[in-house]
Amino acid sequence: MSPKLPTIDQILNIAEFYGMHLNEEDAASFRGLMAGSMASYARLDELAEPKLPVKYPRAPGYRPSLEENKYNAWYWKTDIKGSGEGPLAGKSVAIKDNICVAGVPMMNGSRVLEGYVPEVDATVVTRILDAGGTIAGKAACEDLCFSAGSHTCATGPIRNPHNLEHSTGGSSGGSAALVAAKEVDMALGGDQGGSIRTPSCWCGAYGLKPTWGLVPMTGGMPISYSVDHCGPICGSTEDIARLLAVIAGPDGYDPRTVVAKVQDYVGALSRGVKGMKIALMKEGFGHPTSDRTTDEKVRGAIAEFSALGATVDEVSVPMHYDGPHIWTGVILEGAAEMMIKGYAMGNNWSGYYTTSLQEAFARGWQSRPDDVSETVKLVLILGEYMHRRYHNRYHAKAQNLRVLLRKAYDDILDAYDLIAMPTIPFPATKIPPADCSREHYVDAALNMQQNTCPFDVSGHPAFTVPCGRVGGLPIGMMLVGHHFDEATLISAGQAFEQIGNWQSR
Structure with missing residues (x-):
């Protein structure tokens, strides 16, 4: 009509x-x-619009029972076979539920998308299937991905395999939990403030946020185009390398990827760290919220690179402390205008629009706005207030300041191969009770991103590697590298992994 x-x-x-x-x-x-x-x-x-290809047959799958979903980490289970041959042959992969898989329900953790079934496969899904992988299902995630905890998902809290009372972290909590529990070999996550690295760190998985623009988001539901990233979560550095090699590279439907530079990630596994210069960043430690034991163990883990032939020096990047403030200015109005008011896709984007997703989200959001999480409500209300009252001034200024933040890290990387620090400054927190205050609910969703969110703004690749336990819960070391130099991060991650079992540290 x-x-x-x-x-x-x-x-x-x-x-x-x-x-x-x-x-x-x-x-x-x-x-x-x-x-x-x-x-x-x-x-x-x-006129007929182009549709992303759907190349492999599949059944719609099913919503698993509680008995089959111990950690509440699955949203939907499938068994979609790919080409049967290639670098991912024999590998099972969970897809974060903000990424379209044709014929399989997609909720993005939110009641306002309940019932939506995409008709397209995201580019990364097609690449996985072409490489021989099997899509095992959709991993549960936080409500519209706007939480770094794991308690805002509309289907219930996602539970940490190491302690069911504790958070997996978010927003890719289901992806990390399924990998950590060995229910899948690999998973895809998304990262706009730490959403690959936080759950990977807290669940004891390996998680890599690629350089902005390396992996296409085509067919995924974004939050804000300038900080959206898609990347791998796996049980080993080797699997990170294999999955990244498959999903990375230019995509004509995502203009961000025009600058993508792909490396030999699998070949990097054998390079080691001999001769590398590693910068231990002072400002990554000693936050007001930092756990002292976590800091000490991560410092010790970074120091172990010296025995492997690397040089480790402490450096200072004072602007790192301003990274979360700049990130707030970028993402609050960006998400309110594009993701929520822009009905999942926004406008003036020269890439691919998943129009069915826009329509489904618009109907759900406008008819059921009270059904979104408290974090999404906060983003919308504050983002809209800032937009109306200050006319985009702070969003624009934060976008301009990202240039200086990126330069602050690049100045260190001019002399070093990578920067190292804790991923999250404390181990996984407890899942808030269902009757907690709104203040507790929101704080538990957003209080851990001090070290992660600055690199979503700067666009640098960042890799979290499990490096020990505190109170029986995993902690992680984050390695940050040059733009489009994921290979160096993989070399360092593999070298550290081979030292010994992180779970005994």
């Missing part, structure tokens, strides 16, 4: 919203001027 011309009353209502003063004669005049544009919209209805 083609769109209809607005009525006189609708035109007057819109004019009033924008503070214009029109009378009925003015509105009628504008209505007549709109007829030409409406004819273009009518023609658009007659």
Whole structure:
């Protein structure tokens, strides 16, 4: 059905919203001027848009029972076979539930998308299937991915395999839990503030946030284009290398990837760290919220690179402390305008639009706004307030400051191969009780990103490697490298992994 011309009353209502003063004669005049544009919209209805390919047959799968879903980490289970040969042959892969898999329900952790079934495969899904991988299902995630805890998911809290009372971290909590529990070999996560690295760190998995623009997000639901990343979560550095090699590289539907530079990630596994220069960043430690034992163990883990032939020096990047403030300015208004008010995809994007996702989210969001999590409500209300009151000033300033933040890290990387620090400054926290206060609920969702979110803004690749336990829970060491130099991170991660079992540290 083609769109209809607005009525006189609708035109007057819109004019009033924008503070214009029109009378009925003015509105009628504008209505007549709109007829030409409406004819273009009518023609658009007659044209067929391109669809992302769906190359492999599949059954729709099923929602697993509680008995089959011990950690509440699955949203949906499937068994979609790929080509049967290639670098991922024999590997089972969980897909974060903000990424489209054709014919399989997608909820993105939120009741407002419940019932949506995509008709397309995301580019990364097609690449995994082409490489011989098997899609084992959709991993549960946080409500619209706006939480770094694991308690905002509409299907219930995602539980840490190391202690069911504790958070997996988020928003890719299901992906990390399934890998840590060895229910799948590999998983895909998304990272806008730490959402690959946080759950990987807290669950004892390996998680790599690639350089911004290396892995396409085509067919995934974004939060904010300038900080959206997709990457691998695995049980070993070797599997990180293999999965990254498959999903990385330019995609004509995602203009960010035009700058992508792919390396030999599998070949990097054997390079070691001899001769590398590693910068231990002072500002990654000693946050007001830092756990002293975590700091000490991560320092000790970084120091072990010296015995492997690397040089380790302590450096200072004072602007790291401003990274979370810059990230806040970028993502709050960005998410409110693009993800929520922009109905999942925003506008003026020159890449691929998953139009069915936009329509489903618009219907769900507008009809059930009370059903989103408290973190999403906070983002929308504060983002809209800042937009109305300060007219995009702070978002724009934060976007400009990202250049200086990136340079601050690059100045260190001019002299070093990578930067090292704790991924999260403390081990996994307890899942808040269902009747907790809103303040506790929100704090538990957002209080751990001091070291992770700055690198979403700067775009540097960041790799969390398990390096020990505190109170029986995993902790992680984060390695940060040059843009499009994931190979060096993989070399260092593999060298550290081969020292010995991190679980005994």
